[in-house]
Amino acid sequence: MEELTEQMQNLRSKATELFIREEWKDSIEAYSHFITLSTQNQTPSDPDQLQKLHKSLCIAFCNRAEARFKLGYPYALECFRTALVDSQAGGNSEMLNGYVEKCKKFEFLSRTGSIDLSDWVASGFQGKAPELAEHIGPVQIRKSEISGRGMFATKNIDAGSLILVTKAIAMERSILGGKDLSEDAQLVMWKNFIDKVVDFIRKCPKTRDLIGKLSSGEDEEGLEVPDIDIFRPESLENMESIGEIDMGKLFAILDVNSLTEDAVSANVLRKNNDCYGVGLWLLPSFINHSCCANVRRLHVGDYLIVHASKDLKAGEEITLSYFDPLCPLHKRREMSMTWGIHCKCKRCVFEEEMFLKQEIKEIEIGLERGMECGGVVYKLEEHMKRWNVRGKGKAYLRASFWSAYSEAYSSDRCMKRWGRRIPAFDALIDSIIDVVGGDHRLLKILMEELKKNGGGFVEMEKALKLAREVYGKVVKKKAMRTLLELCIGA
Numbered sequence: 001m002e003e004l005t006e007q008m009q010n011l012r013s014k015a016t017e018l019f020i021r022e023e024w025k026d027s028i029e030a031y032s033h034f035i036t037l038s039t040q041n042q043t044p045s046d047p048d049q050l051q052k053l054h055k056s057l058c059i060a061f062c063n064r065a066e067a068r069f070k071l072g073y074p075y076a077l078e079c080f081r082t083a084l085v086d087s088q089a090g091g092n093s094e095m096l097n098g099y100v101e102k103c104k105k106f107e108f109l110s111r112t113g114s115i116d117l118s119d120w121v122a123s124g125f126q127g128k129a130p131e132l133a134e135h136i137g138p139v140q141i142r143k144s145e146i147s148g149r150g151m152f153a154t155k156n157i158d159a160g161s162l163i164l165v166t167k168a169i170a171m172e173r174s175i176l177g178g179k180d181l182s183e184d185a186q187l188v189m190w191k192n193f194i195d196k197v198v199d200f201i202r203k204c205p206k207t208r209d210l211i212g213k214l215s216s217g218e219d220e221e222g223l224e225v226p227d228i229d230i231f232r233p234e235s236l237e238n239m240e241s242i243g244e245i246d247m248g249k250l251f252a253i254l255d256v257n258s259l260t261e262d263a264v265s266a267n268v269l270r271k272n273n274d275c276y277g278v279g280l281w282l283l284p285s286f287i288n289h290s291c292c293a294n295v296r297r298l299h300v301g302d303y304l305i306v307h308a309s310k311d312l313k314a315g316e317e318i319t320l321s322y323f324d325p326l327c328p329l330h331k332r333r334e335m336s337m338t339w340g341i342h343c344k345c346k347r348c349v350f351e352e353e354m355f356l357k358q359e360i361k362e363i364e365i366g367l368e369r370g371m372e373c374g375g376v377v378y379k380l381e382e383h384m385k386r387w388n389v390r391g392k393g394k395a396y397l398r399a400s401f402w403s404a405y406s407e408a409y410s411s412d413r414c415m416k417r418w419g420r421r422i423p424a425f426d427a428l429i430d431s432i433i434d435v436v437g438g439d440h441r442l443l444k445i446l447m448e449e450l451k452k453n454g455g456g457f458v459e460m461e462k463a464l465k466l467a468r469e470v471y472g473k474v475v476k477k478k479a480m481r482t483l484l485e486l487c488i489g490a
């Protein structure tokens with residue numbers, strides 16, 4: 001024990017010396033070594049010794065974060081800073097202990113990604129969103145057949161599992177007056193957002209270099225494929241600096257990669273959220289779009305959480321729906337234009353042919369003219385039978401005409417009239433989930449159905465499974481039930 005204490009003291013002195021000499025990289029290594037030794041070994045029973053150890057640990061955590069920040073890593077956690085302030089003020093041992101525990105928790109969260117939002121959800125999203133930590137799951141960046149680079153699973157991932165947790169480089173929010181944000185307010189929001197990004201880049205060269213790796217939408221095939229490790233907060237790789245970033249290129253990068261919180265999958269964990277935000281998150285920017293996506297995103301504070309909304313196979317490309325997948329082809333085409341993309345996913349290719357059919361055009365016109373939804377569903381199902389459209393093809397079209405299906409199945413009057421002539425509710429939901437993965441509207445209608453017809457254990461388990469696909473495994477079973485109840489009113 002004494003030998004160890006001496007070793008720890010030597011390490012601490014060495015780390016501090018390196019830190020003072022501004023030899024950031026070596027001081028990080030020395031502090032890491034010190035932290036590992038101090039946290040893995042028996043804690044001293046003498047209260048004075050314990051307080052000394054906690055104080056040293058606080059300083060070590062904080063100085064290491066500071067050194068990382070000096071090297072240009074944006075992720076120095078606020079908690080480490082608080083720890084320093086407090087330890088310098090000679091805080092009491094209980095507080096120091098609290099900070100050390102908090103630091104250790106962050107490190108653990110970042111390594112394992114074992115995030116649990118249950119308490120926050122169960123309390124009805126009271127107070128500030130929980131503090132999360134950066135996490136990268138089993139994924140890598142590779143060349144994609146969709147376009148440029150994409151993100152791929154490196155092992156099988158089951159639905160609901162965490163893929164990325166990442167904090168925004170910058171975010172700007174605006175309060176929504178009515179339903180939409182006025183054009184002026186949007187412009188102001190974008191301007192503030194860009195200013196924040198520019199400010200960050202000035203302060204943090206590493207961030208500037210990482211942003212420089214993102215696509216500006218031009219010549220994606222020629223872009224280099226970065227190693228995902230350079231995005232890890234603890235990465236010490238010395239990247240070759242790209243120097244000043246051209247403002248024109250920066251604007252193009254922000255245009256291609258920024259995400260808004262109004263997306264279909266956002267805004268789901270907090271109710272009555274009247275904020276509308278825009279932000280830039282680095283790693284999620286490598287995820288390509290598909291109309292049959294296999295991951296979803298959630299916004300918790302400034303963090304973006306990406307989780308699998310379907311089971312994924314090792315080697316499979318990870319895709320996100322940049323816009324609402326539960327609508328017809330031409331609507332999706334319109335929305336994809338704002339992203340400058342022409343989606344060629346299997347669903348789009350299949351529907352391109354189907355939407356040329358006169359019968360489908362008539363259904364679309366019928367819907368526009370207010371034709372009864374039950375009738376629309378019946379017609380479409382009959383046509384699909386006649387054209388021998390089955391399996392995935394059938395599910396694609398059902399997803400495209402979701403608005404008609406959801407209205408029909410939610411209306412008692414409609415179900416009385418058409419119920420026996422249209423597919424059973426369970427079969428319908430299963431087929432749509434199969435193509436678009438978990439979606440909060442599917443969950444909502446499933447819950448309504450359960451409430452109406454009373455569901456047993458099997459039905460409840462099915463709803464919980466779908467809920468995990470929609471919200472991820474960040475919410476445990478008990479809290480998930482609260483969420484399910486809330487989602488009926490969502």
Ligand SMILES: C[S@@+](CC[C@H](N)C(=O)[O-])C[C@H]1O[C@@H](n2cnc3c(N)ncnc32)[C@H](O)[C@@H]1O
Nearest residue numbers: 147148149215256285286287288289341342343
């Ligand atoms: C957020 S980035 C995705 C990663 C990008 N492929 C890269 O190499 O950095 C968005 C850009 O990727 C391309 N992209 C994403 N999904 C696509 C799709 N389904 N079809 C065609 N291009 C797509 C478009 O150029 C789009 O502007």
